Amino acid sequence: MKAFLLSLTICSGLAMGAKAQVELVNPVPHSVTSTRHLFAAPKAWSVTADRQRQSSYALSALSEIGVEQLAKAASFRVTLGVVGDRSVNKFKKLVPQHEEGYYMAVGPKGVVIAGRDERGLYYGVQTLREMMAKGQLETCTIQDWPDVKFRGAIEGFYGRPWSHEHRLRQIDFYGRNKMNVYIYGPKDDPYHRQHWREAYPENEAKLLQELNIRAHQRGVNFYWAIHPGLDIKWTNEDRDNLVNKLEKMYGLGIRSFAVFFDDISGEGSRGEKQAELLNYVDSVFVRKHGDVSPLLLCPTIYNRAWSGKGDIYLHTLGKHLRPGIEVMWTGNSVVHTIEKEGMNWINERIRRKGYIWFNFPVNDFVRDHILLGPTYGNGLDIADDLSGFVSNPMQYAESSKISLYSLADYLWNMKPYDAMTSWKRAIENLLPAQSQALQVFASYNEDLGPNGHGFRRDESRELKSLCDQAMKGDLSTAAQLREHAQSLATACDLLMTDKTNPWLIEELLPWLMQGKHLAQYAQAVTTLAELVVKGQNNATATEGAPLMSFDAQYNRARALQKQMYDLEANRNVLHEYQTGIKLGTLRFLPAINKLFAVATEKMNAQAGTHYEVVTQYQPFTIETDVPQLKLQPISIYGGEVKVAPSYEIITWPVGSHFTLTTDRPVTLRGMDFNFGKPGTAALFQLECLRPDGTWQKVALLHYNEKDQVIHTGNELGGMTVRAIRITNISGAEQQLNFRHFKFIKD
Structure with a gap:
């Protein structure tokens, strides 16, 4: 009561x-x-x-x-x-x-x-x-007061690390919104990961000192993370190497530390050795100094889907890790919302409250999308089950503040949290001068699209009923959809010329440009749809308004399709690591494409014309018994076909295959892929399905003993195929990266 x-x-x-x-x-x-x-x-x-x-x-x-x-x-x-x-x-x-x-x-x-x-x-x-x-x-x-003790963000994404200025702005933002944790762990910092034993150069060390000082001024714990798992040896020498590195960071004034063993395989992934190392660090470093925060461990198995039979690894950590050492956890899978049942499951195994690493709004696995939507789906009853909760944001620091603002709200006062209200307030806070325009634009940038983790978000909620109707081929929706297209175009124009937050607009610019194209494409399609509804069957009628004929609007729509396609591959527009530019893909664009197809087909039937029905087309599909690769997106730019990389370790069971099929024969000109280790070519077999139904083997090789890229034999060039199949023929389970997979076709 x-x-x-x-x-x-x-x-x-x-x-x-x-x-x-x-x-x-x-x-x-x-x-x-x-x-x-x-x-x-x-x-x-x-x-x-x-x-x-x-x-x-x-x-x-x-x-x-x-x-x-x-x-x-x-x-x-x-x-x-x-x-x-x-x-x-x-x-x-x-x-x-x-x-x-x-x-x-x-x-x-x-x-x-x-x-x-x-x-x-x-x-x-x-x-x-x-x-x-x-x-x-x-x-x-x-x-x-706060509901959750530790609240904040981890710079733990793959890709371009934040700039020093962005980090300072982030720390200021955390302080203003009552978040008390910033974990520094960018995967592309060599002194965090690849060269973890080495000291930072003087200039970089000074920058870390500055971040730590700013964090103290904002009430934020600055955690420096080290990632030794790629090549650690379980020896006294490497144990001392790690402690010596932590001592150097302590000398810079840092008092909070994390040790990461995520996204690795092999010797570094042994749970009992990780626990032994962390306990040693706790003894000779944390307790020695007395002013160091409890250690944070990011384990190798950091989600439920990977736990395996008997959860041996997690039980090992729970049994052997000293109390007080925190264990990070991403949830039921790599990218997942957090709920009560899942927290009970992990807390029982690690014998302490889990420390959540929430992989949102990070987009390093869907680099053609930028994620600006509401933050929802986490349980409102889990505050007492958490020791901490940090978000993994995007490489776009300013854009990530929409989600981070709401996560600060959620973690401070969980039960009354309202995702939509918080989202609107976050947008107002980030860009008060153009908050309405940003809200309209953000509503088309919520869903992630198909991705290897199967994590999706709702998008353009207010358009659901209208778009559902359009997807049934109802051309009467054209007028209302055109109004929304005009609203999107206006939002893009207003944002592209905004000067109040140049940090944000610079990040959004590729999507703003594509949003303008999408709006114009929708305007052209809805116009030609209305012409069909009105029964104007003369496709080339020019009386009064020559460019408002079906023919003109059809050609305009096709021209805008090409402009959108070309923009996605324009390296002068794309950010570093960005693989394309997509928005409105859950509802708005499919609805517009449907209207385009239906209107074109009806015009052809009514007027005896032969306009081609061309919307978005994906001729390639994946068939595999490697679960982590089943949902990987495929992109096509010109003659280059790429399967999206995965940044987790991929487990290839004995005899497992990855097959890429096409709905029509294609002629190959080149192919290579990278599984993250030299010598892996001998573990796999590549076969191509010829049009006559026979499979032909293709040689695999490395150019030298240090080469991680797997290349193909010369026989591939000019070969016409219906499918490409890679099979694990090593006779053993393989745990490897999936850094890139691409081929060139005519």
Whole structure:
């Protein structure tokens, strides 16, 4: 009953503060009691705090709000302190009994902020800053605290690491939104992974120091992660190499550390050795210094789908790892939302609360999409089952803030979290000058499209009924769809010329350009669909408006199809690592393509014309008994056909195959693939299915002993085939990367 009454109090308090200044605060506070009285925010104030708070980062944050601080008493007073400070002693019973919690009272004469600890005080200052954002304050009291102890982000994606400036901006963003963790673990940092034993060069070490200092100023734990698993030897020498590297990072001022063994195979993946190493580091490094955060381990088996029979690896970690060492977990699969049942499952095996590595909005496995949609699907009842929760964002740091804003909201106050409301607030926060345009554009950039992890998101929800109707061939939907196309075009134009957040627009630009093409394509298609509905069967009628004929709009639609195709392969437009540019692929584009096909077929039937029905076409399909490769996307640009890479370790059972089939014969000009290790050519057999139904073997080779790329024999060139099949003929299970697979055709 007590829990119910508390929940009711919180909800009613928030309702009273709705559409007022508290509504501007992210994350949504736990308990708010408001009179609804608004008053002008002060232009100056005096600050009262105990002497030991004078160097506090919370007071520094207060000065950054931009209000003049007067040495003498002002008509508006801000009183700050932590439980135990004289300045807030009479409020100590009102401060929540939670780490990082705070109590806040706001009135026309002043503000009191009392934190349970230093970080709680800092978060109270952030709440004040957000309340004042539009020049007013609200008479209210707030009692607030986080549901999840550790909340933040991990720079753990594959691809171009964030720039130093982006990292600083991210850390500032985390502080403003009450997230307390940033894990530095970019896969492409050689001193994190490939050259983990080596010290950073002086200039790079100074940059890490700067990040760590900024993190402290924002109440953020800066975790530096090391990834020794690729080539670690379980010897005293390598054990000491790892500790020595951590000592060097400690010397830079860093006090939080993680050790990663993800996405590897072989000797480095032994669970008992990993536990032994982490326990040793805990003894001789963490406990020695006394001011180091608990270690974080990212295990080799970091999701349920890989756990295997008996979950031996996970039980080994649970049994042998010392209590206090945190274990990271991505959920039921590599990319998955997190729910109660799954947390119970992993916590039982590792004998501690799991620390979630949430692979969203990361897009390193769908590089032709940018993910700007709502963050939803995680359980609202799992706060007590987590030790921490961090998001793995995209290489697009600014665009990732849409999701990160909502995750901060979710992890702070889980039960009332509303994904759509939080998403709209995130967009307003990121680009207030053009928030409506960004919301329209973002709604076409939610779903991931087909991908190897099978993780999908809803998209363009408001268009579902209309697009469903269009997919049935209903041409009467054309007028409404054209209105949405015009809205998308307008949004793209407004965003491309926005100057208020150049960081964001630079990231979005390829998709904005493609969005404009998509909108124009939809306008052309809906116009020709309406011509058919109106019975204008003369395809080339030119009276009055010559370019509004079916023929002109058909050719315009075909021209825009080509422009969209060409843009996807334009290296002058694409970002580094980007493989294409897709948006609106779940509903809007399929609906427009359907209208194009139906309208063209009807015109041909009515007028005896022979217009070709061409929309998007995918002649290649995958057939395989390697589960991790079944859903890999296939892309075609000109004569080059690529299967999307996978950044996890792929398990090839004995005799397993990967087959790429085509619906018509194609003539090959070249082919190669990369499984991440030299010498793998001898483990596989390549065969091509000839048009006469026979399979022909093709030689596989490496150019030298260090070459990871598998090349084909000369007999492949000029061969016409219906399918390509690669088979594991080694007689043993193989665990390998799948870094690239491509061929060139006529």
